[in-house]
Amino acid sequence: MVEYSFNNTDIERYGRWIDRIAGVDHAIAICDAGGAPLWINGNERAGRLSEILSANAPGAIAWSRDTTAMQRHEIDARHVLLYVALQAANGSDLGGIVVLADHFDRDAAPIALDHIEEALQDVAAALRDEHYAQMERLGLAEELSERYEELHLVYALDARARKADVTSELFENVTRMCAEQMAVDVAAFIYPETKLTAFTAVPSKPIHNLDLVIVEMRGDLFRFVSTSGASLVLNDKNDLKRPYVFTDMPYKVLAVPVTSGSDRIVAMLVLLNHESKANFTNSDRKLAEIMANQLSSLLVIYDLLREQRTFVEQMAAALIETVEAKDPYTRGHSERVHHITMEIGRALGLPADDLENLFWGSLLHDVGKIGIPDAVLCKPARLTADEYTFIMVHPERSYEILRHIDRLKGALPGARHHQEKYDGTGYPHRLKGDEIPLHGRIIAVADTYDSITSSRAYRAGRSHEEAVREMKRVSGTQLDPAILDTFLKLCEAEPSWMGTFSIRREEKSG
Amino acid sequence: MTRVLIVDDEPHVLLVIRLGLERAGYEVASARNGQVALELIRKSPPDMLITDMNMPVMDGRALCEKVREELKLEFPILVISTIAEVEKRSWVPPISNTEFFEKPISLRQLVARLEKQFGRSSATVGNGNG
Numbered sequence: 001m002v003e004y005s006f007n008n009t010d011i012e013r014y015g016r017w018i019d020r021i022a023g024v025d026h027a028i029a030i031c032d033a034g035g036a037p038l039w040i041n042g043n044e045r046a047g048r049l050s051e052i053l054s055a056n057a058p059g060a061i062a063w064s065r066d067t068t069a070m071q072r073h074e075i076d077a078r079h080v081l082l083y084v085a086l087q088a089a090n091g092s093d094l095g096g097i098v099v100l101a102d103h104f105d106r107d108a109a110p111i112a113l114d115h116i117e118e119a120l121q122d123v124a125a126a127l128r129d130e131h132y133a134q135m136e137r138l139g140l141a142e143e144l145s146e147r148y149e150e151l152h153l154v155y156a157l158d159a160r161a162r163k164a165d166v167t168s169e170l171f172e173n174v175t176r177m178c179a180e181q182m183a184v185d186v187a188a189f190i191y192p193e194t195k196l197t198a199f200t201a202v203p204s205k206p207i208h209n210l211d212l213v214i215v216e217m218r219g220d221l222f223r224f225v226s227t228s229g230a231s232l233v234l235n236d237k238n239d240l241k242r243p244y245v246f247t248d249m250p251y252k253v254l255a256v257p258v259t260s261g262s263d264r265i266v267a268m269l270v271l272l273n274h275e276s277k278a279n280f281t282n283s284d285r286k287l288a289e290i291m292a293n294q295l296s297s298l299l300v301i302y303d304l305l306r307e308q309r310t311f312v313e314q315m316a317a318a319l320i321e322t323v324e325a326k327d328p329y330t331r332g333h334s335e336r337v338h339h340i341t342m343e344i345g346r347a348l349g350l351p352a353d354d355l356e357n358l359f360w361g362s363l364l365h366d367v368g369k370i371g372i373p374d375a376v377l378c379k380p381a382r383l384t385a386d387e388y389t390f391i392m393v394h395p396e397r398s399y400e401i402l403r404h405i406d407r408l409k410g411a412l413p414g415a416r417h418h419q420e421k422y423d424g425t426g427y428p429h430r431l432k433g434d435e436i437p438l439h440g441r442i443i444a445v446a447d448t449y450d451s452i453t454s455s456r457a458y459r460a461g462r463s464h465e466e467a468v469r470e471m472k473r474v475s476g477t478q479l480d481p482a483i484l485d486t487f488l489k490l491c492e493a494e495p496s497w498m499g500t501f502s503i504r505r506e507e508k509s510g
Numbered sequence: 511m512t513r514v515l516i517v518d519d520e521p522h523v524l525l526v527i528r529l530g531l532e533r534a535g536y537e538v539a540s541a542r543n544g545q546v547a548l549e550l551i552r553k554s555p556p557d558m559l560i561t562d563m564n565m566p567v568m569d570g571r572a573l574c575e576k577v578r579e580e581l582k583l584e585f586p587i588l589v590i591s592t593i594a595e596v597e598k599r600s601w602v603p604p605i606s607n608t609e610f611f612e613k614p615i616s617l618r619q620l621v622a623r624l625e626k627q628f629g630r631s632s633a634t635v636g637n638g639n640g
């Protein structure tokens with residue numbers, strides 16, 4: 001509700017108006033609802049009126065607030081106070097107009113009294129009308145500023161969504177924006193099916209166990225919101241819904257469902273505030289719902305992309321399977337090289353689009369092996385020079401196969417040049433040092449490691465330590481020393497893939 | 511009391527910003543174009559100027575230039591403008607101590623921005639939710 005008195009009203013104008021009508025003999029004041037004068041005219045009686053008003057602080061003279069008729073109150077033998085109450089259109093008390101006049105003798109001066117009453121009524125009506133207009137204007141402005149808030153949010157969201165790829169990072173950006181925009185302690189976007197959880201915490205006070213809080217959201221809170229299908233606002237600590245939602249959460253909660261294309265609720269947006277912050281209001285709920293609608297649209301795109309991505313990955317997996325079916329001993333090689341390559345790429349701090357290219361390049365680097373005759377590929381003995389030629393063309397063959405796929409354009413250099421050697425003695429193009437594309441040099445490190453540690457047709461896989469020794473030996477001749485360093489640093493942290501890929505380890509001596 | 515001058519040719523923008531800032535405890539004056547604003551600033555400079563970009567008679571850019579170059583006044587300026595216009599970065603060369611603010615205005619963010627500049631105002635600050 002809008003609180004407003006006469007702040008924006010030129011009260012003096014009304015004062016001067018009464019002044020002119022009533023004549024110079026009267027002291028006049030316009031008072032607020034508390035009885036304090038907002039305006040008082042300037043003649044010699046004004047001082048006396050001020051005294052009376054302050055001595056009779058609010059309510060001392062029991063003016064009736066229920067009538068708009070003029071009331072009178074005898075002060076002493078000489079003076080009388082006249083009073084007209086000011087009422088707002090909705091009946092609320094705005095104060096009154098007070099006139100200190102010489103004692104009117106009803107019989108002697110009835111006309112003067114009527115004259116003043118009429119004037120005061122007119123002014124009171126004008127004040128009331130102005131107040132009403134102000135209230136209306138204020139209400140409109142209030143409404144307008146809420147619409148602005150919504151518009152601002154939609155524009156800001158739109159501007160960000162338009163420029164960004166629809167990835168999980170986008171959802172993080174959107175929740176961050178949401179937290180800033182709504183000045184909440186925590187904003188979280190929760191999509192349980194896909195394990196996608198994006199959240200931002202800018203707490204006014206620290207939040208304990210935020211991880212646990214998020215887990216609880218994914219469980220009970222999401223079940224509640226998706227079942228009820230409506231926004232949930234929990235301000236009151238003792239709200240009866242609380243036990244269904246959180247076992248132990250002292251926060252104020254605003255949770256809004258997010259639908260997928262088909263009206264099915266698949267996700268939700270949750271805003272949390274500490275108890276010390278203001279309650280979530282209706283306008284907050286509306287803003288959050290607008291945000292949820294935008295998130296819904298993003299989610300449709302996100303799901304489509306995810307589906308497409310899954311499809312592409314499955315196609316790639318099928319392709320790799322075709323190659324690896326030819327040689328049971330290389331089973332899992334592409335996947336392992338891919339995994340280690342990505343770890344190196346991330347450790348090198350490559351940007352996202354670079355990593356994406358590295359992703360496909362490392363996964364598909366060996367598809368060209370499809371062109372190697374089985375007799376050569378699976379030969380459990382040393383290859384002849386002629387046979388080796390088949391091996392040497394496989395990266396070029398990978399390139400020829402993959403170049404038909406536009407999306408893999410950026411992945412081609414890595415796949416084509418993963419067999420180049422740092423000193424320029426590799427194949428297919430005998431590139432040297434930095435001439436070798438970065439992705440090729442990275443994949444070469446991962447590829448070398450896996451070749452040594454995995455079993456082949458003619459030998460068992462060797463240990464991690466042996467691989468490291470061998471790789472250090474060929475550092476600068478076969479492998480890029482800088483990338484090898486990064487790889488060796490990774491290994492020091494005993495990464496989980498050593499277990500996953502069952503890499504053999506040497507017994508620790510001593 | 512911190513004094514803010516808002517300049518915009520759209521009366522509803524003036525109304526909303528005025529309402530929000532007055533409630534947050536600022537003294538607000540407004541003008542419908544750069545020319546009028548310049549006269550007000552000449553008489554008594556505000557603590558901050560918030561101005562639209564595109565206006566009749568004198569636009570925001572010209573107003574800011576006159577404030578800095580002719581009047582040699584360095585109070586902070588917020589230029590309110592659509593995201594698209596802000597992205598175009600059409601304000602070259604830049605004007606000192608000037609920041610862009612996205613339109614449509616979010617009062618919450620505007621009040622927060624002013625608080626950053628002037629500290630929390632003494633008046634009771636409503637959160638704009640009534």
